[in-house]
Amino acid sequence: MPQDGKSALHPAEHRAYRELFVAARQLTNRWGRLTSALDGMPEAPVLEHAATQVERLLAALSSRTAEYGVHGGPMALGLGARLADLRGAITDRSVDTGMVMRFAVLDIEHIRTLLRHLAGLARARGDTGMAGFCDEWADTVKPEVKAVRQAAVDLGSSPDRAAAPIDDSLLGRTAHGVGWIFGAVGEGVDRASSRFR
Numbered sequence: 001m002p003q004d005g006k007s008a009l010h011p012a013e014h015r016a017y018r019e020l021f022v023a024a025r026q027l028t029n030r031w032g033r034l035t036s037a038l039d040g041m042p043e044a045p046v047l048e049h050a051a052t053q054v055e056r057l058l059a060a061l062s063s064r065t066a067e068y069g070v071h072g073g074p075m076a077l078g079l080g081a082r083l084a085d086l087r088g089a090i091t092d093r094s095v096d097t098g099m100v101m102r103f104a105v106l107d108i109e110h111i112r113t114l115l116r117h118l119a120g121l122a123r124a125r126g127d128t129g130m131a132g133f134c135d136e137w138a139d140t141v142k143p144e145v146k147a148v149r150q151a152a153v154d155l156g157s158s159p160d161r162a163a164a165p166i167d168d169s170l171l172g173r174t175a176h177g178v179g180w181i182f183g184a185v186g187e188g189v190d191r192a193s194s195r196f197r
Contacts, residue, residue: 009068013121017065020114021072024058027051027107034100037166043101046151050108050144057111057137064133098162101152108148112141 009017031051038044062072095103119134155162 009070010121010125013118013125014070016114016118016121017061017070018072020061020111020118021058023107023110023114024054024061025072027054027111028058030107031104034104034166038097041161043151043155046147047104050141050148053140053144054108054111057141060133060137064130068130095166096163097166098152098155100166101148101155105145105149105152108141108145112138112145115141 028051031047035044035048035051038047058072065072115134115138119131119138122128122131122134
């Protein structure tokens with residue numbers, strides 16, 4: 001139930017705010033590990049700055065949505081953290097650094113898209129205050145989207161680094177090698193199937 005006489009959120013808003021909590025926590029946890037793995041590389045400060053902005057968003061979001069009875073507590077934030085763990089353990093270790101950076105663009109773009117979507121939902125309900133809050137944060141995140149995208153694009157000028165594993169440990173190199181094997185098998189299957197078309 002809404003508090004302080006606020007009009008109730010539409011169910012679509014409620015779900016989207018919960019999604020925003022999960023997505024933001026997933027980003028901050030995952031990018032914390034990526035920043036460490038990319039220490040000394042030009043991508044690390046870009047990710048770190050963007051993650052700091054998303055942490056600020058999470059803090060502002062918690063108090064703002066609480067006014068409407070929506071809380072990003074242990075379940076939403078915990079789910080985001082576990083998704084980050086899963087991606088860090090499997091996806092990030094088994095693909096190239098270039099792909100990890102391209103996925104990072106999707107992470108931050110998802111947050112901005114959610115904020116714009118939520119602004120539209122709030123406007124449809126006549127809540128200019130919440131629409132303004134979401135629009136303001138979408139504008140705050142926009143330069144971060146551009147910076148992360150540019151870092152991913154710039155990585156293309158270093159093909160060896162783009163193709164390297166993000167994690168240079170034995171486990172990271174092994175997972176990366178397994179990813180290359182799966183890719184090669186998939187490519188072989190596609191090549192063979194193209195002969196029968």
